[in-house]
Amino acid sequence: MHVAEKTPRVKREGNPLLYLFGKTWHYSAGNRQNVVWYWLMFIMANSILLFCQPLAMAKIMDVVQKQGITATNIRVLLGLLVLTLLIELIFWAIHGPARCIERCNAFKARANYRKYLLKGVMTLPMEWHVDHHTGDTIDKIEKGTGGLFSFSEDSFEVIYAIVQLVISYAILAYFSPPAAYIVLGMILVSAWITMRFDRVMLGQYQELNRAENHISESVFDAISNITTVIILRVERLVFSAIMHKVEKPFDLFKYNQRLNELKWFATNMCCTLMTITVLGVYFWQNIGTAQGVLIGSVYLLIKYLEKISELFFKFTSMYSDILQRKARVMNAEELTQDFRTENFMNHVLPQAWQRLEVQNLNFSYHNEGNGDLHLENVSLSLARGERIAFVGESGSGKTTFLKIMRDLYHPRSLQLKVDEQEIPDGFGGISRAIALVPQNPEIFATTILENITLGADYDLDFVRHFTDMACFSDVVEALPRKFDSSIKEKGVNLSGGQQQRLALARGLLACHDKDVVLLDEPTSSLDTATEMKVYRNIFREFREKAIISSVHRLHLLPLFHRIYVFSHGQIIASGALNDLLTQCSEFQELWQQYNERKEEADNQIGINKCQLSQRGLTSSFLLT
Known part of the structure; x- marks a missing residue:
């Protein structure tokens, strides 16, 4: 700060x-x-x-x-x-x-x-x-x-x-x-x-x-x-x-x-x-x-x-x-001096809402009103139950847009409509209907349960439902005192991926009563198989919610209905995966680069396994 x-x-x-x-x-x-x-x-x-x-x-x-x-x-x-x-x-x-x-x-x-x-x-x-x-x-x-x-x-x-x-x-x-x-x-x-x-x-x-x-x-x-x-x-x-x-x-x-x-x-x-x-x-x-x-x-x-x-x-x-x-x-x-007169207001979407439209959104981190725009003329639509992916190079504006949707930052200009009805207050007018699950996990020096619930009173079976979604329940069961295990306790040593799954379980629990769920690469530290399983769990359990996810690992894209491609603060293309692969050269380049990196990583893993296997054979020979 x-x-x-x-x-x-x-x-x-x-x-x-x-x-x-x-x-x-x-x-x-x-x-x-x-x-x-x-x-x-x-x-x-x-x-x-x-x-x-x-x-x-x-x-x-x-x-x-x-x-x-x-x-x-x-x-x-x-x-x-x-x-x-x-x-x-x-x-x-x-x-x-x-x-x-x-x-x-x-x-x-x-x-x-x-x-x-x-x-x-x-x-x-x-x-x-x-x-x-x-x-x-x-x-x-x-x-x-x-x-x-x-x-x-x-x-x-x-x-x-x-x-x-x-x-x-x-x-x-x-x-x-x-x-x-x-x-x-x-x-x-x-x-x-x-x-x-x-x-x-x-x-x-x-x-x-x-x-x-x-x-x-x-x-x-x-x-x-x-x-x-x-x-x-x-x-x-x-x-x-x-x-x-x-x-x-x-x-x-x-x-x-x-x-x-x-x-x-x-x-x-x-x-x-x-x-x-x-x-x-x-x-x-x-x-x-x-x-x-x-x-x-x-x-x-x-x-x-x-x-x-x-x-x-x-x-x-x-x-x-x-x-x-x-x-x-x-x-x-x-x-x-800066407190607002309206706190914790119930700014939510209409109960039967179907479509949300963002038009001509412009944003800059420079508060003075001048300087370069970090998002320029961004427009998109989102339907109830739709799954949307954001892709693009680092710094292209994906996370910034998600934070604006969560009303963490305020755009210079925006026209927001819900079912053709304009929302004068922008995302602030529907802020209680939107939740953002961030990429970086924050872990608190308390029990596993309180890390997930943040001290709120939830039934343990209800909490377990979201740890199952995040593939974190098996980690909890292996801890000395299960959900009552303290982060500072001996024997509780969570890896980076496990910490991210804990934070994801917390985020999913917070999203249970929201209409729009925003995911900012919350599975970036997970292995490919676990990540795919987590996303399938989320889409199955939150099928009535609109979901937007910033995606870095493109193998997840077949799970989404629509994809928006960001570049230098603008949306340069959108559509289904097959459409983008045939019609958008920028996306084709991203897809090719990702698959090349993935192939190199897979080859390196194979080489490492082979070396380990050879070392094992050599050791056996020397022992005999």
């Missing part, structure tokens, strides 16, 4: 708290009533704890200060101590279930967000995937879903911070009205300092996330192509290139951390200055008062000042974490 030439920009989306709460709410669809419930439960639990427990402790101090500890008030004091325990029990009776609900919802929100991103990415056209690196895409999805999960599973911290601020401020205003103005001023100053710093740091977090995306790209390339790396002996070069990318963002990271520590220093100074000022004013107000100062009142004042000071630090820490989570979600949202 190639890296995109430019990085898409996603707007800041305003306040990070509102942004992430909005995302949590959006992806909690179907569970939003529980979101409201756990928000209310958190508010109730923290209000009870913050309001009741300090007042109970202050009451104990006042009783002790005024009366001392006597036989008459010991029950009151013990009752107040028991009350603090009851307050904790009530808090946990509400907080505990709310946390369980919150974390379950976080799991569902992450699952919904991952579903949205994966569905969007998987339905983007092939051109998008060519321009965007797979490692970068994976990293963005994982970071984005992880950022949303981290916020939504700990959103209680934000709710508790807001409740703590409101209750603490109200208590301070009640006991010392001047303290209310001092605290309000310091809150505004601290919030301004934090936001000013984090406004700069948000951009840095986004740059650091993109740097990690690029690191993931390089690691993905190196590991997924490790065989090539080892064979070419370029391990050191590749490793050095990756480490250069790892170390490249260090200067930005170091500057970001300096800003972070400076922010913490400023916040700490605000907290200390607020506490000193409020207590100083309170002491000044109570100089020489006749009734004196109750220690419980001083305790409440200090306690709620500590709560607000804690809140300063908590807010600064939370806001920094929230910014990073927002940056990660925004990093993933860059993918969504």
